[in-house]
Amino acid sequence: MSDATETSGPMLAADGRPLKASLNRALRRQKLRALMLIAPLLIFILVAFIAPIADMLFRSVENGIVEETLPRTVEAMDEWDADAEPVPGEEVYFALFRDMFVASEKKIHTRLGSRLNYETTGISSIFRQSGREVEDIAEIYEDQFDDLNENWTEEIFWAELMGDPDWFAEASATEDGPGPDFVLKEGMEDRLPLTTEAYLAFAEFTQTEDEDNPASENVWPLVHAMLYHDLTGDAAIDGYTGFGSEELQAAKEAVAEFEAVNYKQAFLDIDEDWGSADVMQTIKVYSPTYTPGYFLTAVDLQLNPEGVEAQPDDQAIYLKLFWRTVWMSLTITVATILLGYPVAFLLANLPMRVSSLLMILVLLPFWTSLLVRTSAWKVLLQQQGVINDVLVWSGLINEAGRLVMINNQLGTIIAMTHILLPFMILPLYSVMATIPPSFVRAAKSLGATNVTAFRRVYFPQSVPGIGAGSILVFILAIGYYITPALVGGTTGIFISNRIAYHISSSLNWGLAAALGTILLAAVLILYWAYDRIVGIDNVKLG
Structure with missing residues (x-):
């Protein structure tokens, strides 16, 4: 006699499918129905309980505001050795000038000042005052370019100089609103890197925040300051023959006679605390995206450039x-x-x-x-x-x-x-x-x-x-x-x-x-x- 199991095959359900497959399918449907029944409660727990706790845990270590507000300063401070030089050199203050100008235009410098004021008392007032006066530093260059050629104060001149020709044609014909998204002229970033960076920040802010057209808005004085540094540096404009080439060549010959700004001294003139090691080291210590500083403060400790120290007795609460x-x-x-x-x-x-x-x-x-x-x-x-x-x-x-x-x-x-x-x-x-x-x-x-x-x-x-x-x-x-x-x-x-x-x-x-x-x-x-x-x-x- 032959074994019946060799010829009969797997047991079948009423619909002709293997019984095991039908059973697994029924179990999957049952689990899916059960999941759908508890889904509203699960979503409620995730939204009302798990998500707030996760957000709280993230906020307790998140510290991106320093790096987001002062990106160039943070990068420049990476090269600064606080042990060898208590106060950073001119390159850090030059980066601070660029960051502070943009932050003051966006009105976010006071938020950063408030954040750092939690760690070192008095920084908030320094940032507020510097935000009001940093534009005066840039206007020193703006006035000198204006005296050289009136075109350097014309918004339409800057738009045609920095913008792509197709963008400029469309933007100059726009009467109201922000106009088309700004497109940089090809090769301009290599010719005038600092100027390009400043103008891109200006164009983006003008279109997104002010909802205006860069071709019809006065250029930031920061752009003039960066043009000065490009022209006194490695600006590659000798082979440039496009729009504004004559003005650029004339400006390059004239900038040697311009009054230059010592940015470190300019910030010290705004507030002498910019020369304080505590202020600058606080910025450096709290520049990483994530920080243990909040947790240290919560247990009466503080994060200093020297390391972790106990809070003063009158603050240990x-x-x-x-x-x-x-x-x-x-x-x-x-x-x-x-x-x-x-x-x-x-x-x-x-x-x-x-x-x-x-x-x-x-x-x-x-x-x-x-x-x-x-x-x-x-x-x-x-x-x-x-x-x-x-x-x-x-x-x-x-x-x-x-x-x-x-x-x-x-x-x-x-x-x-x-x-x-x-x-x-x-x-x-x-x-x-x-x-x-x-x-x-x-x-x-x-x-x-x-x-x-x-x-x-x-x-x-x-x-x-x-x-x-x-x-x-x-x-x-x-x-x-x-x-x-x-x-x-x-x-x-x-x-x-x-x-x-x-x-x-x-x-x-x-x-x-x-x-x-x-x-x-x-x-x-x-x-x-x-x-x-x-x-x-x-x-x-x-």
Whole structure:
């Protein structure tokens, strides 16, 4: 007899396909349907949770503003040895002049000044002042070219000199708007490299930012300054016979008599701090695209040209705030356990009618604005408030001994304990409600006292509720900033208040992101430690 499996082949489905292939196809369809069902939730998590965290992590190390605003200066500083020469030479200031002119026209130099001011106080004002006066340096060359030939101040002359003939014909015929995109004349970049670079920046800015036509707008004085340096350098115009060749040849012969600018001295005339080693080295240290500077500042360190150093004592505040935040959050968590456990126990063991009425009282704070509740505590806790008045009236304290319970850590702990107490009671109650009363009765019937029955039988079963409430309260507490800002004063604020300050007031988003990242890491570490000690699987909400 022959083996039937050799002739029968694979099992087939009803549609004639192999059964295995049909089964795999059905499983793929099932997985696809399941993915489509969870896709909205997945997209929401990515957009509302993962993306903001990723952006925060990126902002905590991103530092591209220096290189983007001062590209030539950063490149020139690569050759500068700060140890051998505390202040850079003329070539760095020449690059700084070109970058600062373009940045001031785009009005982005103040943003860079604000960024560097986080590291060295006073740089912001230096950049603002230099942005206003750097054009005067370039106008020294513009005036001299104007005296040589009026064509050098005519926008149409510059457009025909630098632009492609086809572009110029179309641009000169355009009456309104930016006109066609600027096209450089062939070979001009080799003849006048610095001038070409400056004119391209002018044309791009004119068309994109001002939405005007380069052929009808006055050329930047920077272009004249760069033309001077091309003509006194290696400008290859001897064989050029196109438009403007006569003017270029005449200018090349005349520039030897022009007044030249010492850029280093020009910047020192604007502000003597441009000769400060601290200012120039700060620019060099923070020129890379990515920097650890924000994280170092967040742990009371600073990045200097010499390396990493500790912050001065009067500026070392962040580690203190971190420890204060963790300590006060733990204190608030313990306080909510001590206050919430008896309430939850009472709710779980009273008759349903009574417990439901009391549960409404527990939920009542959720129906009241957080700002109203916090403001109410300000009224209660202040030295002339209700609590102090009652204590004075009862004779427990005298008028001169009124308690200070507001604008300090005590005020923050009291107000936040009240606000977060329901978040502890609800998980506790939901777990306690599932504990059968017969367990405690059985323990008592075997001879256990009330205390022993509670300690050995009831309490261990309520630990999952304590764990769930503790995690919930602690995570909420560590990120609170409204209540500490209103009742904490200077000693009762959290690190979250400092993060909010850097986001909304100082606009130091990089430092705020670094502080937020460290806070997130601390919470994850504490969560991991809790899982190792208690076990996250034992946490239940009932």
